[in-house]
Amino acid sequence: MCFTVRDVLVRNLEELGERNFKKFRNKLNEFPVIEPYRSIPKARLEKADEDDVADLILAAYSNPYGVTVTLEVLRQIDQNRIAEKLEQDLETASNYKKPSNGHKLAGMMGTQRADTGAEHFVDRHRAELISRMGLVDPILDDLLSRKLLTDEHYSIVRSKATSQDKMRELYGFSRSWGVGDKDTFYQILRKHNEPLIVDLERSGSC
Incomplete structure (x- = not known):
């Protein structure tokens, strides 16, 4: 069966459970993304389910930066096990693009700028x-x-x-x-x- 990045994101977000998924949404809004991206507005995340959040991440940050943001947010809410599983599952996604070094560094530092050339x-x-x-x-x-x-x-x-x-x-x-x-x-x-x-x-x- 062919899985996309979106499929993998939804599947792993569903494993968080209600309480941790709420933490994830809150932290996602606060996460300091790199330019030229902008944080997803809190109002759009408050009542969003796992499918909605996956759509918002990919629409706002695309692939691969959306993957970097997701992994860093998971780690910031102490969900390292799911972050590791997500990384493994992404290897099976048909349209997965591994983040560049610039994306990885900026994701970890939070305040650095990377020349992403990203398009919505x-x-x-x-x-x-x-x-x-x-x-x-x-x-x-x-x-x-x-x-x-x-x-x-x-x-x-x-x-x-x-x-x-x-x-x-x-x-x-x-x-x-x-x-x-x-x-x-x-x-x-x-x-x-x-x-x-x-x-x-x-x-x-x-």
Whole structure:
């Protein structure tokens, strides 16, 4: 069976139990991530379950830095056994990328900057999301309700004839979004087309 990094993260987070998982969420919000990343807002973590937290980690930090953050947070809450198991399980994940030395060092020190060249998931897969996303209107409705699109921008995108044209126009407006906004965009995309997002996360490897 083919497992992804997300699958492995969820499985190991579930082993924490309710009390330690709450500690993990709190520490994840406090963890001093390296630039250009930003900490996941506390409000998004408070009621998140294991699946939600895995999604937030990968959307905010991608693979492999999300793995580094997860491992360091586990160690900071004295869950070394699960951290070791997570490292072992990740070796079986189809899309696992080992963290660079810069990521490892910055993760341990917490305050150092690393030249990551990191791209958010929605930027890294821009071309695929434009060409392969089917129904775009429900996505626009959610973006409007989250105030990531103005009424004017919403109307402009809706007026385009094809899904590809709508997504292309939407990406034009997304250039001003910060990391948190892109996290929300990722969650909305996953809500409306989870099979596509999972396929992109697998990166075609199995």
